[in-house]
Amino acid sequence: MPDAAMQMDSSETARLVLPSVRRRLPRIAQQVTEEIRTTVPGFADSDHRQQLVSTAVNSAAAYFLGSALGEPVSSMASDDLFRKMGFREGGLGADLSSLDSAVRVAAGTYWAEIRVEAARLGVSPYALEDLRDALDVYVDHLLAQARQGHVAGSAAREQDSGLARRRLVDGLLAGADPDDIVAYAEVALWPLPPLLVVAAVELPGGARLDPSVLPSSVLCRTASGRAALITSEDVMTDAIATVRSQLPAARFAVCWPVEARDAPAAYRWTQRALALASKGILPARPVLDCRAYRTEIWLHAEPVMRRQLAQELLQPLLEETPNSREILSETLLVWLETRDSAPAIAARLGVHPQTVRYRWRRINQLFGEALHDPEYVVQLTLVLKASIALWVAGDQSDFERYSGRVQ
Amino acid sequence: MNLVIVLIVLIPAMVALLPLPGWLALRRSRQQGVEFRDLAALQAARGVDTVLLDRWGTVTTGELVVSDIDPIEDGNERNLRWFAAALEHAADDHPVARAIARLAGPGRLTGVESFPGRGISGAVDRHPVRVGSPGWLGMEARDGLGKTIGVEVDHRPFGYLTVTDQVRADAALAVARLRAAGIQPILLSDGTALDTEHLAQACGIDKWLLGKDPAHREELVREQRGRGHTVALVARDDGNAAALAAADLAFTDAAPAVDAETGAEAGAEAGPVPHARLVDLDAQRVAHALELARALPGVVARTRIAGLLITGVGALLAGLGRLNLAGAIGCAALGALVVAVVAVWSLERRRLS
Numbered sequence: 001m002p003d004a005a006m007q008m009d010s011s012e013t014a015r016l017v018l019p020s021v022r023r024r025l026p027r028i029a030q031q032v033t034e035e036i037r038t039t040v041p042g043f044a045d046s047d048h049r050q051q052l053v054s055t056a057v058n059s060a061a062a063y064f065l066g067s068a069l070g071e072p073v074s075s076m077a078s079d080d081l082f083r084k085m086g087f088r089e090g091g092l093g094a095d096l097s098s099l100d101s102a103v104r105v106a107a108g109t110y111w112a113e114i115r116v117e118a119a120r121l122g123v124s125p126y127a128l129e130d131l132r133d134a135l136d137v138y139v140d141h142l143l144a145q146a147r148q149g150h151v152a153g154s155a156a157r158e159q160d161s162g163l164a165r166r167r168l169v170d171g172l173l174a175g176a177d178p179d180d181i182v183a184y185a186e187v188a189l190w191p192l193p194p195l196l197v198v199a200a201v202e203l204p205g206g207a208r209l210d211p212s213v214l215p216s217s218v219l220c221r222t223a224s225g226r227a228a229l230i231t232s233e234d235v236m237t238d239a240i241a242t243v244r245s246q247l248p249a250a251r252f253a254v255c256w257p258v259e260a261r262d263a264p265a266a267y268r269w270t271q272r273a274l275a276l277a278s279k280g281i282l283p284a285r286p287v288l289d290c291r292a293y294r295t296e297i298w299l300h301a302e303p304v305m306r307r308q309l310a311q312e313l314l315q316p317l318l319e320e321t322p323n324s325r326e327i328l329s330e331t332l333l334v335w336l337e338t339r340d341s342a343p344a345i346a347a348r349l350g351v352h353p354q355t356v357r358y359r360w361r362r363i364n365q366l367f368g369e370a371l372h373d374p375e376y377v378v379q380l381t382l383v384l385k386a387s388i389a390l391w392v393a394g395d396q397s398d399f400e401r402y403s404g405r406v407q
Numbered sequence: 408m409n410l411v412i413v414l415i416v417l418i419p420a421m422v423a424l425l426p427l428p429g430w431l432a433l434r435r436s437r438q439q440g441v442e443f444r445d446l447a448a449l450q451a452a453r454g455v456d457t458v459l460l461d462r463w464g465t466v467t468t469g470e471l472v473v474s475d476i477d478p479i480e481d482g483n484e485r486n487l488r489w490f491a492a493a494l495e496h497a498a499d500d501h502p503v504a505r506a507i508a509r510l511a512g513p514g515r516l517t518g519v520e521s522f523p524g525r526g527i528s529g530a531v532d533r534h535p536v537r538v539g540s541p542g543w544l545g546m547e548a549r550d551g552l553g554k555t556i557g558v559e560v561d562h563r564p565f566g567y568l569t570v571t572d573q574v575r576a577d578a579a580l581a582v583a584r585l586r587a588a589g590i591q592p593i594l595l596s597d598g599t600a601l602d603t604e605h606l607a608q609a610c611g612i613d614k615w616l617l618g619k620d621p622a623h624r625e626e627l628v629r630e631q632r633g634r635g636h637t638v639a640l641v642a643r644d645d646g647n648a649a650a651l652a653a654a655d656l657a658f659t660d661a662a663p664a665v666d667a668e669t670g671a672e673a674g675a676e677a678g679p680v681p682h683a684r685l686v687d688l689d690a691q692r693v694a695h696a697l698e699l700a701r702a703l704p705g706v707v708a709r710t711r712i713a714g715l716l717i718t719g720v721g722a723l724l725a726g727l728g729r730l731n732l733a734g735a736i737g738c739a740a741l742g743a744l745v746v747a748v749v750a751v752w753s754l755e756r757r758r759l760s
Contacts, residue, residue, distance in 0.1 A: 321561070321562065323533065323535070324534075324561055327532075327533050327534070350515065351514075351515060351532035351533075352489065352493070352512075352514045352515070352531075352532055354485060354486065354489035354511070355489070355514070355531070355532040355534065357485070357486070358483075358486040358489070358490075358534075358560075361482070361483075361486070362561075
């Protein structure tokens, strides 16, 4: 924002006229939006575009009024909005004429309101000249921001379309601003579905996925030995089949459908699922459905808390051998989850019912009355669900560390 | 003509002289599960006055049975039965293993390993289990009747099982029959003195001998014979071949080996010991066979007397000229029939008595 221009507006006229204009800003904003919609070609049939320009223009108006009244306001937000609009227009291959017209329509509407208010207050039109100059300077400044964004958007468009898709993937996985995501998606000509499915891919031997084998509806970010896929739920299955036909040893972790804003979290979950599978905590299946392992993915996000809970709640198992801990824990977890009879639990575990009765007797000897405490049972269930696979995979550090500490 | 008639009326006497009772007795004995090798073996049985009954299969069923289940912790009896039995299903075929395995059905086993003379180890549904001698398991040894087996589960002493002989329900009756026939029953055992004495008492046997190895058993048989007894030995062929060969009569369970080339029984010439093969070694069968052998002379005498009487009547009638050819044939047929009926009746009467 040109400070020199605004310094002139810190005048008696501004303080007299502008506060009442600002009070009516919401109504004027509606009027501006309507004016733009009806008079500027290209904004009539695009709600999203119209909404963007209205937001930007009204944000800029609020800044202009505040600045003219000498208040400490920042122009960064409105400048950024105009750059984004310019980037979007450039990315779509449009020129800035529509945006330019819209800004000028808006400026004209606001100025008319200022003039009406000045007349009502008996302020001479000549006294408004400095304010008028400041507004013109500010409009030029905003259009310059838009041009700056337009240059970047046009450049992006002229480059390889893969880059636009890459920017979109990066934006989705990094949690970029939703408006940016929409703009990126439009530039990349990728229809943004209401719900996305994110998959993390582990590729054998540092292999690299060839994105060209995938349909255009699948966004792909690939690196040596790994990749990320984003698409809609109905396309993901085919996308995985395509990648597996190219790289049969590839391993996938597929998240359940999420909104675009949750894509970074979904990507994190899928990466964690792959990491857990590589440690043997989750089964080494070619395609891991994260929905089936939510508890494990959740609790392993806090490994220290999981370990501390395990050490605290499973103290009765400390004296048992690793083998005994494992089988007693498995049986206890199945009982906590199902509350079934011994034959039913035996069938689930693939053992004899008398073995289950023996284990249950041992469990009761070890845990005693604690199993009647609901809070203990809830925590125990979660810890066992997250930890048993860890122990089965050979990681006994939960108990080693604990025994070292108590000694 | 008269000569022909006389010869015809002599037929019943000739029939009576045939070893018809012996054949019938062999057949009867076979029906009772005792197959004497030949008539000579049956006749040899007549003189038997001492029967050595091997522990396995004679007064016992030949199997052991778990007589006591003693878990270290109260309430673990079913668990003790389950883990021990599940593991013993994988053990070598042995009476102790069979007795324990009968306590429960088979389970999911892994890492099974046998330790001859000590026991067996393995995992039942992933629980480490060892079953064997208490000393091997580091458990306290126990004295008393039967064989005590220790059981360890999850590396912890879990309990004890005691296996003892499964005495036949009618063992005492069989012993009483032998004794009533004037035959002395002696129990021959490879077990401990305490177990053997207990088993002997349970069956009503006064005398028992311990013979663990084959040579000792043979010696015991010879010792009885040396005292002037006619000794029958009832024992499994397996491990008792020498002792059986040393007896006056051998009752055993094995079929005589057959020479593949000649079809003759191997050792038939070399082994002069009369023997009988039993479907099992049940002392009741032995008592029955010996009773039959002892009754045989009476049956033979009655049959011959009947044959001579019929023949005498026929000869008298022929001498008086009261018989024509048809009458002589009828008299001979009737006489032969009477001889046969007397033989069968005599055997049946013995059986009914």
